[in-house]
Amino acid sequence: MKVGYLGPEGTFSEDAGKLYRGMIKANFELVPYPTFHDVILAVEKKAIDEALVPIENSIEGTISTVTDMLARDVDLKINRELVMPVYNYLLAQKGIHISEITDVISHPQPIEQCKDFLRRRLT
Numbered sequence: 001m002k003v004g005y006l007g008p009e010g011t012f013s014e015d016a017g018k019l020y021r022g023m024i025k026a027n028f029e030l031v032p033y034p035t036f037h038d039v040i041l042a043v044e045k046k047a048i049d050e051a052l053v054p055i056e057n058s059i060e061g062t063i064s065t066v067t068d069m070l071a072r073d074v075d076l077k078i079n080r081e082l083v084m085p086v087y088n089y090l091l092a093q094k095g096i097h098i099s100e101i102t103d104v105i106s107h108p109q110p111i112e113q114c115k116d117f118l119r120r121r122l123t
Helices: 012-024 035-045 065-071 108-113 114-123
Strands: 003-006 029-033 051-053
Touching: 003 035, 003 114, 012 029, 012 051, 035 051, 035 065, 051 108, 108 114
Parallel strands: 003 029, 003 051
Antiparallel strands: none
């Protein structure tokens, strides 16, 4: 069995895949895809057996690309729910005090998820 996820390796989506593997007690190949669109279409085209994609984020809400595709573009069904806590960390070189941080570089989603903390602590 092959299960697709939003890659690359090392993402929260891959972590969800590993959690899912334990949840269903099955061994399968995790296959990374560059976009939600690609992973969902891969299931539709039968290149993979299942796609593991987020539907919502408790802070930022619905993942519209995924829900829009499921509603309009493909004939796929949701067959399981997996709730996974996600933790983000602010990393800097050893010895750097938080007051010295002037820039934060990240994917837009974690920036949005952490915006209140970043606003409080870095401005």
